[in-house]
Amino acid sequence: MFDWIYNIMKPLPDAKEKVPAEKIDSVYKAYRWKMFLGMYFGYVIFYWLRKGESFVRPMFAKEMFGTGLTIEQLGILGTIMYITYGIGKFLNGMLADRCNIRVFMATGLLGASLVNLFFPFAPSLIILYVLWGLNGIFQSMGFPPVAKGLVHWFAPKERATKWTIWSSSHTFGTCTVGLIATGFLAMGNWRYVFVASGIIGIIASIGLLMTLTDRPQAVGLPKIEDYKNDRMPVVPEKNLNRKQILLKYVFGNGFLWILAVTYVFVYFIRFATLDWTAKYLVDECAFTPGAAAATLAIMPFFGVPGGIVAGWIADKYFKGRCAPINIIFLVILGIACTCCMPSLGLLSPDKFGFWSVWINGAILGAIGFFVDGPQNLVGGVQTSRVTVQDAASAATGFTGMFGYLGAVLSGVGAAWIIKAHGWQGFFGSCVVACVISIILLSFTLKKEEEGVAKENELKEKAKKENSEEEKVEIMPVREGKIVCPHCGVEQDDAGRKFCIECGKNLK
Secondary structure: OHHHHHHHHOOOOOOOOOOOHHHHHHHHHHHHHHHHHHHHHHHHHHHHHHHHHHHHHHHHHHHHHHOOOOHHHHHHHHHHHHHHHHHHHHHHHHHHOOOOHHHHHHHHHHHHHHHHHHHHHOOOHHHHHHHHHHHHHHHOOOHHHHHHHHHHHOOHHHHHHHHHHHHHHHHHHHHHHHHHHHHHHHHOOOHHHHHHHHHHHHHHHHHHHHHOOOOHHHHOOOOHHHHHOOOOOOOOOOOOOHHHHHHHHHHOOHHHHHHHHHHHHHHHHHHHHHHHHHHHHHHOOOOOHHHHHHHHOHHHHHHHHHHHHHHHHHHHHOOOOOHHHHHHHHHHHHHHHHHOOOOOOOOOOOOOHHHHHHHHHHHHHHHHHHHHHHHHHHHHHHHHHOOOHHHHHHHHHHHHHHHHHHHHHHHHHHHHHHHHHHHHHHHHHHHHHHHHHHHHHHOOHHHHHHHHHHHHHHHHHHHHHHHHHHHHHOOOOOOOEEEOOOOOOEEEOOOOOEOOOOOOEOO
16 A cells, blocks of 8 residues: 555656757746646645635634634634644655655645535534644645745746745635635525535646646756756755755754744744634624625735735845845734734724725735735745755745744634733734744844855856856857757757757757
8 A cells, every 4th residue: 555655656757758959948838837827726725725714713613513612622723733734744845855746735635625525514523623633734735845846847046936926825815715705604604615615626636636747857858957057055965865965954954943933933923813813803893704704805815915026026136035025024014913903993894984994904904915925935935045955845844844833823822812911912922923033034134145145156157167168169060050068969050049969058
């Protein structure tokens, strides 16, 4: 049985037939689109299967088992899922580097879909806990293969933008499931949110098997470094085995530990505000359950452009460095969390008349917009840039595990804060988490500057070597011909971009 599972999950081998040089550009672009869209919309469905509960929480807590759930039981439920997800994300991160992207992600989506079909009909609290814990395990199989896919199909110089565009799948998924939940709540049945998400998830898992592939070499394409002539800022030592790579570039990486601890506080803010705000609006601010769900959807709706803008600014104005824009976003996020405090009384369905909806939208929209940048960059792009390519999934799994420690605290921890200190203390804890995150990220500013300098050094070195090769090899070539500076094979020029022999860039 284990041999069967291994054979299905193992990475696809390098293709025996290489893509012809004249077709590399078009084939690469086609596969990059397929991989990106498959990973994007696949993860949207993962979030439908994970966050639907947040939008129906007021009714779910009131009607489940006929007697409802207490705040403590809700906190335990969320904590169980976050614990299994966090541990699973780390373990699956190490596995994903050695597995097939396509099958790994599709298996996780199928498992999470089946859990959601049974979850709203659980006959007891224990079974409810077990099912949500299983959901966390299957959910943890979603991100590690995506991290591997992004690293293998997109070069370092474009990764901040591409990664944050992909990361908008989190918030797009949360926003759309919020709208679905609003519709089903209007129909009077919150259970349909889980059933509909489960059915669509099963269909989507089959779609992933038909859409995704593995590394570029598995379909006869050159490595992304050769295709884009771009190199990772961290170059691994030669002759290291898998264990040595993990010990040196993951567990022994001080800057990775800083990012991991930062992620605890970033994730606490993200999930505390997302999971508890609907209940806060109903219990404290006099919203109806349907109005609370619709208002909460504003948060992830603005999170979509927030994460993308953060990545674009990092690439455009900070040369790929993420710490400066993360710090800026966290300052504004802290202000937005302060505005939610009940002592200010700014959130209300009608207190300010016509302006109430705009004030609600501005405050919750700001939280969604400014939390998504750090959430996407800290555990994704920044993490991938301080380690080597072969440890990217393990590194993001490592920071992700710490992130879900923050998510655990947003469950039981937030429930305790609400019970002991009320909603004022709840939003105050989010502000404190912003301050701690800013302090920790300040220690990574210099490291990122050194990383950018290293990238430029490697690019210049590669450019110089190619230039020297061209001087030696291309001068005696016959008219209408060109010699590959990498393998020395002579071929027709005709505007050719890639070598017919080795597939590398001729220019």
